[in-house]
Each structure stands twice: as C-alpha cells, then as structure tokens.
Amino acid sequence: MNATVLVVDDEERIRSSLQGILSDEGFRVVATGDAPGVLDLIALEKPEVVLLDVWMPELDGIELLRQIKQKNPVTHVIMISGHANIQNAVAATRLGAADFIEKPFSVSGLLASLEHVLGHNNSGSHITSQLAARTERASRGLHSVSIRAVAQRTITRSLVLGGQGLHSGLKTGVILHPAPVGSGITFSSLAAQSAIPARLENVSETGYNTTLSGNGHSVRTVEHLLSALHGLGISNLRIQTGDEVPSLDGSALEFCKQL
Secondary structure, rough: OEEEEEEEEOOHHHHHHHHHHHHOOOOEEEEOOOOOHHHHHHHHHOOOOEEEEEOOOOOOOOHHHHEEEHHHHOEEEEEEOOOOOOHHHHHHHOOOEEEEEOOOOHHHHHHHHHHHOOOHHHHHHHHHHHHHHHHHHHHHOOOOOOOOOOOOOOOOEEEEEEEEEOOOEEEEEEEEEOOOOOOEEEEOOOOOOOOOOOOOOEEEEEOOOOOEEEEOOEEOOOHHHHHHHHHHHHEEEEEEEOOOOOEEOOOHHHHHOOO
C-alpha cells in the first residue's frame, strides 16, 4: 500500500499543488486547511507523513506539531514555511519534526525529504550503485590500487545544538540529521535546494575561521564541529544551519559531549 501524506496548509493553492504532485508520484494524499481538525483527521486517515505549514491563522504550526507528536509520536512531520529561520527550525526539530523545508521548494527537494523520512533512500541497490560509481571514478588512471575497508558511522536520531555565532554575535543553531551510507557530511541552509559537501575543494577561507562555500552558499566556523565528527568517526551526516555554525565553548569539546 502506498504511503499516505496529509497536507496541512491554509493556502488552497499550495494544498492543490502538493496534492497533484504527490498523487502523480504514487502517494495517497489527504489535504486540509482546517488546522484545529488535524488531530481528528490523523486518527481517521492514519498518515505516515504530515506536511505541516508553520504559519496558519487559526493555530500556530509549531503548537500543532507539539500536539501531533504528543498523540501520535510515530507520525513523521515535515514542517514547511515561507518565512523560515533557524530559530523556527530548531524549535520544530526539538519537538520532533523530521525535516524543515522552505517555500518555494522544488519538487525534487520535497520528494528527497519524503524519501529520507520514509527510509526509501536506504535501499541497498541505491547505495551500492552510488559506491560503485564513486569507486569507478576514483580508479580511473590508477593501477593495482589496494583499498582498505573503512567503517562508516552516523548518529541514531536528529540532534539540535544552539549557541552564539562567534563572529556575528547572533543567536544561532545547527540541526544534525542521520545520513545513509556513502553520503558523507553535507551542510545546507533551510532554504537551500542543494548542499555543500564537507570536502577540501569546498574550503574557501581558513583565516579567522574555516568556511565552506558552494552552490551559492557559505557556512562559516565549521572547524570545531568537523573536528568533533572526525574524532568520533562520524562519516555520514546531514547538517542544517544558517551561515555560521554556533560556537558552544570555543572548541570541539562541547560538540563531542553533545554527540
């Protein structure tokens, strides 16, 4: 049976668009603009995933998320917003949201989020094909190369860390999500449709801080977080943040403790 997705948004245009897109992709879709009636609708339709708008006139989406997770803790909730910020994303993730995406979102970005939440992107064939392609690219022009197997690790659940930007002085945060085998460590903003892989070629600054840049986006002060991940052997992680990773204690120690 296809997964059921409940779309909760006060804009009829958004509901209609999402219903058409997701139905074409094989999902069973239920849509409503009645925020106060969502809990009853969940009990009736039993959706696997709820797409929930943050800003609605009758009931705040963050409060509705709290109510949904209290009564239906196994139901996945993806928050959607046209006015996203890292504070809202941190609050939603702490309450149990599986993901947080910003309008206008691409079809591919939405489907990727749904696949991540439903676990479809963990299939063996998908991972095997990715690794095979990477191995083939890496081995071009090389002869008799011996490759040692390296264990890959991620975290077991999403984790939220809050703090202050070292250079901006502003309150900010970072959301860490588990990632599948072979995906590596990536950084993205709430609005970004593409991520910045944590690779040497994406390092754009190493003066007062280490900055990663790519796809029209930059993330500053990544050094302490990446040091903690390296020390703990975490090789696959999806990281959402603003343009600056928070400084917890000025070192990697607090990141290690939190992880």
